Amino acid sequence: MSDPESMSDPESISGTGSISGTGVTGDAGGRDPRIVVIGAGIAGLTTAHVLTDAGFEDLVVLERGSDVGGVWHHNRYPGLTCDVPSQLYQFGFAPNPDWSKIWASGSEIQRYHRDVAERFGLMNRIRLNTEATAADFDDDAGTWTVTLADGEELIADFVICATGVLTNPQIPDIPGLDDFDGPVVHTARWDESLDTAGKRVAVIGTGSTGVQVVSALAPTAAGLVHFARTPQWILWAPMRLPQPRIVAAALRSMPGLHALVYRGLLGASAILPDIVRNDTWRRRAVQAYARLSLRVGVRDPELRAALTPRDQPLCKRQVVSGSYYRTITSSAADLVTDPIREITADGVVTADGRVHPVDVIVLATGFRAHDYMRPMSVTGRDGLTIDEAWRDGPRAYRMTAIPGFPNLFTVLGPNSPTGSISLQHTSERTAHYLASWLRRFARGEVDRIEVTAEATDEFNDDVRAAMGPTVWNTGCNSWYFSESGTIDLWPFDRATLDRMLAEPDPQHFHLTVAADPR
Numbered sequence: 001m002s003d004p005e006s007m008s009d010p011e012s013i014s015g016t017g018s019i020s021g022t023g024v025t026g027d028a029g030g031r032d033p034r035i036v037v038i039g040a041g042i043a044g045l046t047t048a049h050v051l052t053d054a055g056f057e058d059l060v061v062l063e064r065g066s067d068v069g070g071v072w073h074h075n076r077y078p079g080l081t082c083d084v085p086s087q088l089y090q091f092g093f094a095p096n097p098d099w100s101k102i103w104a105s106g107s108e109i110q111r112y113h114r115d116v117a118e119r120f121g122l123m124n125r126i127r128l129n130t131e132a133t134a135a136d137f138d139d140d141a142g143t144w145t146v147t148l149a150d151g152e153e154l155i156a157d158f159v160i161c162a163t164g165v166l167t168n169p170q171i172p173d174i175p176g177l178d179d180f181d182g183p184v185v186h187t188a189r190w191d192e193s194l195d196t197a198g199k200r201v202a203v204i205g206t207g208s209t210g211v212q213v214v215s216a217l218a219p220t221a222a223g224l225v226h227f228a229r230t231p232q233w234i235l236w237a238p239m240r241l242p243q244p245r246i247v248a249a250a251l252r253s254m255p256g257l258h259a260l261v262y263r264g265l266l267g268a269s270a271i272l273p274d275i276v277r278n279d280t281w282r283r284r285a286v287q288a289y290a291r292l293s294l295r296v297g298v299r300d301p302e303l304r305a306a307l308t309p310r311d312q313p314l315c316k317r318q319v320v321s322g323s324y325y326r327t328i329t330s331s332a333a334d335l336v337t338d339p340i341r342e343i344t345a346d347g348v349v350t351a352d353g354r355v356h357p358v359d360v361i362v363l364a365t366g367f368r369a370h371d372y373m374r375p376m377s378v379t380g381r382d383g384l385t386i387d388e389a390w391r392d393g394p395r396a397y398r399m400t401a402i403p404g405f406p407n408l409f410t411v412l413g414p415n416s417p418t419g420s421i422s423l424q425h426t427s428e429r430t431a432h433y434l435a436s437w438l439r440r441f442a443r444g445e446v447d448r449i450e451v452t453a454e455a456t457d458e459f460n461d462d463v464r465a466a467m468g469p470t471v472w473n474t475g476c477n478s479w480y481f482s483e484s485g486t487i488d489l490w491p492f493d494r495a496t497l498d499r500m501l502a503e504p505d506p507q508h509f510h511l512t513v514a515a516d517p518r
Ligand SMILES: Cc1cc2nc3c(=O)[nH]c(=O)nc-3n(C[C@H](O)[C@H](O)[C@H](O)COP(=O)(O)OP(=O)(O)OC[C@H]3O[C@@H](n4cnc5c(N)ncnc54)[C@H](O)[C@@H]3O)c2cc1C
Pocket: 038, 039, 040, 041, 042, 043, 044, 062, 063, 064, 065, 069, 070, 071, 072, 075, 080, 081, 082, 083, 084, 130, 131, 132, 133, 162, 163, 164, 165, 166, 167, 209, 373, 376, 411, 412, 419, 423
């Protein structure tokens, strides 16, 4: 059984590709909890790796997609690029010296995930093409029954939902969309046989994806219309910059240097929570840079006015691009900011009555960001469903636990730090936190672990109070907001995140030991 106290720092990195922290493998303790992890994206892969490395062997990962990687498997649209430097957007336990670019493409990131899953022996625990449709807690047995799409049932002591945030595509409710004669494709379900070269293309949506796909498709299309009702601020960055080969060679041959670079980037990124939380010169400098990017990128005052957002830079998920302004100011693309009224068999009609004839419609319209583990049906203690528990929007204790759902945890659940703190780091911290609980279970100290409503309320009150001065709370409308108006992000700094996930606080939980736990 691994002693938590003997673990080294979870974020350590080593050039040999060894574990980022547990530093120990082997037997997890007296009884081996049966663990079902749902989702094989960053959160699920991290969880599977950390827990199996800590000795928890009875673990299966369910993934409805045909490959691991989550977002990076499901999204295969042209132009997909990560906006976080690759030397940071990687697992602490699996450093990759060989990224081809400073900001890697989606396909390179996906190859990396597949490689990590294979190298760390995770593939034989992952069941691909396997959707969990229901998870039901059995009050008497204290176990979960996870039902798969084909009707198979798995019994588990713990269910860990690593089901993602940006995973269920949002299809806009535009009159006539179904009547369109040509292909309609959502960017998260890209049809790889679709050839847009020489076609007239409509792109709907202005987030990172819309901006990326416009830049990628316009050069070969016969004409591209970007329907951008709410333009967003864009930070210019040279996104195609290669990672120099000498850098890769140095990182490969000097793992210590690689560790230093990773730690340096992680340390430097700690500035992001500060920027979003505090209206200081740093925030204003980034906002000024966004305005400068627009001014330099778009010389025509009329077009610039049309591309000027009404809200503050950084208030939404920040878009980064090195090519959008160049594309939209070229003859290859047209900007349309009028709202769409309807779609006909051969085009898009805007509110001003103009008809825009197109051959292909690309929906870059994002995701139902507050579904989390849904549409899977989840029923906890006393028949409480997740829909009832989350009637007023998704809420959890420290991103991980939900009152009424014993022995069920989430990784990158509600209030995760999208865009402000490394999600790989957050996943690793959460997985180590869960390992601490599982060890207690393994030692027979506890059978049923359920966070209290009080601790959850207290955490959420703190979140609400801390949201006050954040830039997200300056009046823009974004997918960060739940239906009930709460902001579904992490308003604290990284040190707070690390502290909250350092060790479970038993006072915040109802803990039960059954006479006969099984
Ligand atoms: C197009 C796009 C680009 C992005 N770019 C960036 C970026 O540049 N920088 C950044 O920091 N973040 C970016 N993100 C955010 C991204 O979501 C996170 O960085 C990260 O990939 C999330 O990982 P995850 O494991 O939590 O979720 P996901 O990657 O969504 O993985 C969840 C997995 O769970 C599976 N799943 C869900 N429900 C079930 C079920 N019932 N049964 C079985 N399997 C299930 C899904 O199929 C999915 O594979 C981007 C997101 C998108 C959509």
